[in-house]
Amino acid sequence: MPPVSKKAILAALEQAYPDAGPELHFTNPYETLVATILSAQCTDKQVNKVTPAVFARWPDATAMAGASLDELFPLVKSCGFRTKASNIIAACRQIVEKHGGQVPDTLEALTALPGVGRKTANVVLANAFGVPAFAVDTHVFRVSNRLGLVDAETVEEAEQQLMKCTPKSDWCRAHHWLIWHGRRVCKAQRPLCGECPLASLCRYNRLLQRDAEAAERVNRSTHRPTPKGTAAEG
Numbered sequence: 754m755p756p757v758s759k760k761a762i763l764a765a766l767e768q769a770y771p772d773a774g775p776e777l778h779f780t781n782p783y784e785t786l787v788a789t790i791l792s793a794q795c796t797d798k799q800v801n802k803v804t805p806a807v808f809a810r811w812p813d814a815t816a817m818a819g820a821s822l823d824e825l826f827p828l829v830k831s832c833g834f835r836t837k838a839s840n841i842i843a844a845c846r847q848i849v850e851k852h853g854g855q856v857p858d859t860l861e862a863l864t865a866l867p868g869v870g871r872k873t874a875n876v877v878l879a880n881a882f883g884v885p886a887f888a889v890d891t892h893v894f895r896v897s898n899r900l901g902l903v904d905a906e907t908v909e910e911a912e913q914q915l916m917k918c919t920p921k922s923d924w925c926r927a928h929h930w931l932i933w934h935g936r937r938v939c940k941a942q943r944p945l946c947g948e949c950p951l952a953s954l955c956r957y958n959r960l961l962q963r964d965a966e967a968a969e970r971v972n973r974s975t976h977r978p979t980p981k982g983t984a985a986e987g
Contacts, residue, residue: 757954759918762900766930769950773929775880778804782856782881783814787841789876790868791832803829815854817845840868858882872908879925887915887924892935899939901956 776797779785791800811817826838844866863874875888889908897903905911919927938945952958
């Protein structure tokens with residue numbers, strides 16, 4: 754099976770999803786940070802349902818720093834664990850204490866905030882500040898491995914490999930291409946390979962086809978008709 758150019762895969766993704774972008778709703782770095790923390794293990798659609806009320810009541814980090822857990826959690830309960838609300842408040846208090854109420858724009862400072870890992874920090878950097886960053890979530894990790902863009906066992910490995918094979922100017926856009934492909938076609942349990950615009954380039958699909966062809970050859974060889982005149986005598 755000859756290798757496929759990673760450049761060709763990226764070009765096909767761009768062609769398939771030219772309008773790909775954030776599906777979380779936010780207008781500034783503070784809203785980006787809060788929405789991204791809430792989106793962990795939760796759909797963007799659900800996050801978008803709760804954030805308008807949250808942002809109306811606490812419009813910036815300074816306001817959120819004064820919130821109590823009992824006030825915030827009921828509004829975001831549908832997005833998951835109580836620790837999310839706790840981390841949002843704690844992160845905003847740290848932003849007020851150490852960054853003058855403004856969400857920091859460096860990976861080091863963002864990952865020092867409570868509840869903010871590398872993926873969340875990269876989402877904020879790329880989408881709120883326009884800093885080249887390649888955020889790797891479960892969709893990006895799964896799809897990039899299946900397509901053959903990376904051969905990684907951890908999200909950290911995937912991030913490093915994706916940054917190497919993707920032009921830096923496309924890091925943020927490629928992140929969204931992969932997410933859209935993962936949500937719409939390359940689903941975790943039932944990938945829609947028959948509908949996939951990248952099927953001919955995809956390592957996963959090409960391996961499936963190769964295995965199916967090999968199985969068919971074996972099936973044909975084990976079910977050949979017995980030539981006449983060679984049947985065993987009774």
